[in-house]
Amino acid sequence: MRSRLFDAAGVACVLALLYLERHLAPVPILVIGTVMALTLLLRRAYPVPVAAAVYGLALVQLAVRPAVRMVDVCVLIAMYSVVKYQKKLLWGIVAGGGAAVGVLIAAVTEWRNHTGSFWIVFSVVGAVTATVWVSAYSVRTRRLYIASLEEERDQLARLIAADERAAIARELHDVIAHSLSVMIVQADGAAYVVETSPAEARQALDTIASTGRTALTDMRRVLAVLRGPAVAPEDRRRPRLADLAESGLALRIEGSAGELGAAEELTVFRIVQESMTNTLRHAGPGASLVVQLERSGNDLLITATDDGTASTGGASDGHGLVGMRERVAMHGGTFAAGPLDGGGWQVRAAIPVSG
Missing domain, CATH: 3.30.565.10 (Histidine kinase-like ATPase, C-terminal domain)
Structure with a gap:
């Protein structure tokens, strides 16, 4: 939401610049400039198509009225968006090269209209364009670095959780193994005394039933948890x-x-x-x-x-x-x-x- 408001505010500023020089621009230039500004609303979702459209409209503007306008700042914004948001940096380099060609065309156009202004336009506009490209590249690099840190953090958290689950599974396996051992011992004892001491046999059977229910409950709690390497016998004592x-x-x-x-x-x-x-x-x-x-x-x-x-x-x-x-x-x-x-x-x- 905040990014959309920021884009809308930027477009409003560009339209304000276009309005300020309305007395110097004919109606076709105003229409082209308005379309250029409104196209920037899609720059985050479609940086390359937006840059292509803005670059093309800027060339049409120069063909209609050979002069550099304040609304041409849209070219810099479109180039910035490609460098920052496009996944492949190659597109950012292409956008920078296209903007550099545009600077050269604008300088030649101004030179034809006003003798001696070629180097002024070429140096000033070129320096601004280079600065914008470098700034976009810096922001892109920082954004990708932060994204990589967040991905690494999430992966580390998943690894820690997985390792802890494996440790829990091993420990609960030992608990269940202990319960089964008790059941086996009690069953052997009950079989041994079932004829000579029915009361002791019944008590052993009650212990087997209780232990079995507890083991079944523990087993249900560890479903979907993978057990790691076997634990040494000396570590199986219940803490x-x-x-x-x-x-x-x-x-x-x-x-x-x-x-x-x-x-x-x-x-x-x-x-x-x-x-x-x-x-x-x-x-x-x-x-x-x-x-x-x-x-x-x-x-x-x-x-x-x-x-x-x-x-x-x-x-x-x-x-x-x-x-x-x-x-x-x-x-x-x-x-x-x-x-x-x-x-x-x-x-x-x-x-x-x-x-």
């Missing part, structure tokens, strides 16, 4: 919040998460772990982290707040935030993080739980 006590950070956990499934417990563990990492890296020496766990209906609310002095504690490169956000999203929960007014950084997450 728990109690494992974070030896981090070198003053950590206090308030409240209780209650009974959680393996995938849910893993998500809570990773959120707290990443919050601790952010606090260690950015909150300053002596900072502590308070984690509050609270059940609200079917949701588990997780709030991790540090008392550091840094106001950008978790912003860094955003990799940790991407990971936490991805994990929470896989459970269908909500996630937010940001600095606090009085200093410090807070992470807030809510995930639905089955327990």
